[in-house]
Amino acid sequence: MIAFKRVDHFHICVPPERLEEAKDFYTRVIGLELIDRPDHLFSSAGYWFNIGDAQLHIGVEAALPRSIRHTALQVADVDAARNHLQANGIEIVEEPVIPGRRRFAFIDPFGNRMELLQLL
Incomplete structure (x- = not known):
């Protein structure tokens, strides 16, 4: 059996050309705090946000x-x-x-x- 503790993060995707719009939506409309993302570890663009005691990760892919x-x-x-x-x-x-x-x-x-x- 696996003993789960909590959700650490969840990841959603947006089309590449709408990434900045997604950043604005999740900070301005939803009210999430933008946090540092270790961009050097990833081959594609994205943003990370705090959401309660977990994180939301946004990446890019085709719709x-x-x-x-x-x-x-x-x-x-x-x-x-x-x-x-x-x-x-x-x-x-x-x-x-x-x-x-x-x-x-x-x-x-x-x-x-x-x-x-x-x-x-």
Whole structure:
């Protein structure tokens, strides 16, 4: 058996020509802190951000069709998160009800699906 401790990071991708737009979206709209990335270790461009006690890593690759793949993030107030995203014109996707949690997903401007949930 594997004894997991926590999520360290998750990685999403954006088209190469939209990387700077992604940096702006995740810092300005979502409010994440940009952190140092050891660029000399990677052959492609990207950015890293703090997100709670984990990190979001953004890399580049050609755009892919929309998928059900996603990352789920627990938030303190799911309604406030939804209102903030809607005020910024972000696409909201309703999720099926799961007992004990309120949740929805959003599609970032680059086609990545992100679920936000609040435990009840």
